[in-house]
Amino acid sequence: MKYVVLVGDGMEDYPIKALEGRTPLQVAHTPNMDFISAEGSMGTVKTIPEGMYPGSDVANLSILGYDPRKYYTGRGPLEAASMGVFLDEDDVAFRCNLVTVKDGILVDYSADHISTEDGGGLIKLIDEKLGGKNISFHPGISYRHLLVLKGCEKVKCVPPHDMVGHLIEENLPFGKGSKLLKNLMQDSRSFLGEYMIWPWGPGKAPSMPSFEEKYGLSGSVICAVDLIKGIGRCAGLQIINVPGATGYLDTNYREKADYALMSLEKKDFAFVHVEAPDEAGHEGNMEAKIKAIEDFDEKVVGTMLDGLDRYEEYKILVLSDHPTPISLRTHTPDPVGFSVFSTGELQPMGFIEEGYRLMDIFIKGC
Numbered sequence: 529m530k531y532v533v534l535v536g537d538g539m540e541d542y543p544i545k546a547l548e549g550r551t552p553l554q555v556a557h558t559p560n561m562d563f564i565s566a567e568g569s570m571g572t573v574k575t576i577p578e579g580m581y582p583g584s585d586v587a588n589l590s591i592l593g594y595d596p597r598k599y600y601t602g603r604g605p606l607e608a609a610s611m612g613v614f615l616d617e618d619d620v621a622f623r624c625n626l627v628t629v630k631d632g633i634l635v636d637y638s639a640d641h642i643s644t645e646d647g648g649g650l651i652k653l654i655d656e657k658l659g660g661k662n663i664s665f666h667p668g669i670s671y672r673h674l675l676v677l678k679g680c681e682k683v684k685c686v687p688p689h690d691m692v693g694h695l696i697e698e699n700l701p702f703g704k705g706s707k708l709l710k711n712l713m714q715d716s717r718s719f720l721g722e723y724m725i726w727p728w729g730p731g732k733a734p735s736m737p738s739f740e741e742k743y744g745l746s747g748s749v750i751c752a753v754d755l756i757k758g759i760g761r762c763a764g765l766q767i768i769n770v771p772g773a774t775g776y777l778d779t780n781y782r783e784k785a786d787y788a789l790m791s792l793e794k795k796d797f798a799f800v801h802v803e804a805p806d807e808a809g810h811e812g813n814m815e816a817k818i819k820a821i822e823d824f825d826e827k828v829v830g831t832m833l834d835g836l837d838r839y840e841e842y843k844i845l846v847l848s849d850h851p852t853p854i855s856l857r858t859h860t861p862d863p864v865g866f867s868v869f870s871t872g873e874l875q876p877m878g879f880i881e882e883g884y885r886l887m888d889i890f891i892k893g894c
Contacts (some may be wrong), residue, residue, distance in 0.1 A: 583729070609761045736762055740761040
C-alpha cells in the first residue's frame with residue numbers, strides 16, 4: 529500500500545462577496561479534488577489545538593500525526609532542523625524574516641519576495657555586522673531565514689504576516705530577552721535601507737519519535753519551505769529538494785508531484801506541501817489564490833492520481849492545513865475539510881477534533 533498526503537497551504541477561506549458568497553476553493557476549477565471527494569470519503573479536521581497559534585508549523589505537525597501540545601516547541605527550531613543547524617541545549621532558534629518598512633510601518637512581510645540569492649547575501653552581511661559568539665544568522669530561502677541566540681527562552685514575538693500595515697513600535701518583541709532582539713532589529717535598519725530583520729517563532733530543539741517508529745512506513749517530504757522540511761527531518765522522513773520549487777506562486781508544481789512519485793518507487797509514504805495558496809491569501813490576492821488552487825489541482829493532485837494508477841493499492845489524502853482568508857490576510861484556527869480516496873474500502877470520516885488523529889485514521893483506519 530502506498531500513502532500520499534497533499535497539502536495546499538492556506539487553501540481554505542471565508543465566503544467572498546465578489547465571488548457571490550463562495551470561497552476561492554469553491555470557485556476554482558478542481559476536477560481532480562472533486563473526483564477524490566466524490567469517489568472517496570470526506571470529513572473535517574481541527575488541525576489547530578484550542579489556544580494554540582494557527583501557524584503552518586502547528587497545523588502540519590497535526591497532519592503528520594504529532595500532537596502539537598506535546599511536541600511543538602516553536603517554529604524556529606523546526607526551520608533550524610531543515611537547514612542542518614545544530615542547536616545546543618541552551619540555544620533558541622528564531623525564524624528571521626526580511627521585511628520591508630516605510631515610515632515606521634511594516635508594509636511587506638517578505639521584503640517584496642526577495643530572491644534567495646539577494647536574501648542570502650543580506651543575511652550573510654547581517655551576520656558579519658551583528659553576529660557573534662552567542663548570535664548567529666543563517667541564510668534560508670527568499671525572505672525566510674534563521675537567527676540562533678543563547679537564552680531568550682521567554683521572549684514573545686509577533687509574526688510579521690500578522691502586522692502588515694501596522695506600526696513597528698507597537699509590535700516589537702517583549703518579555704525576558706526582548707531587549708537584545710529589539711536592538712538587533714533596530715541595528716539591522718541602519719544598513720539595510722527599507723529592509724530590516726523580524727525574528728519570531730522562538731523555540732528549542734524538539735524531541736519526537738520518527739514517522740517510521742509511529743507508523744512502520746518509510747517516507748519523504750517534498751516542499752520548498754524550510755519549516756515543513758524541518759518537521760519532516762525531525763520525523764525522520766527523507767527531504768527531497770525539487771528544482772524550481774520556490775514556495776511562491778511561481779513554484780514548480782508538476783515536478784513536486786513527479787519527484788513524489790519517484791520517491792514512492794522505494795518508499796511507502798509521500799507528503800507533498802504547496803505554499804502558493806497561502807502566499808496569495810497573505811497578499812489578499814483573490815485571483816492569485818484561485819489560480820494557485822487550480823494549479824495545485826491540475827499539476828499536483830492530477831499528476832499524482834495519474835501516477836498512482838501503477839499501484840494496485842494506494843490511499844491519497846488532500847487538505848488545507850489551515851485557512852488563510854483573503855479578507856484577513858492571515859491564518860485562522862478554523863477546522864478544514866479533507867478528502868480521502870483509496871483503492872480499498874473507506875470508513876466514514878466525519879469530524880476529527882484532535883487533528884493529529886487524522887494520520888492514525890488515514891494509515892491505520894482507527
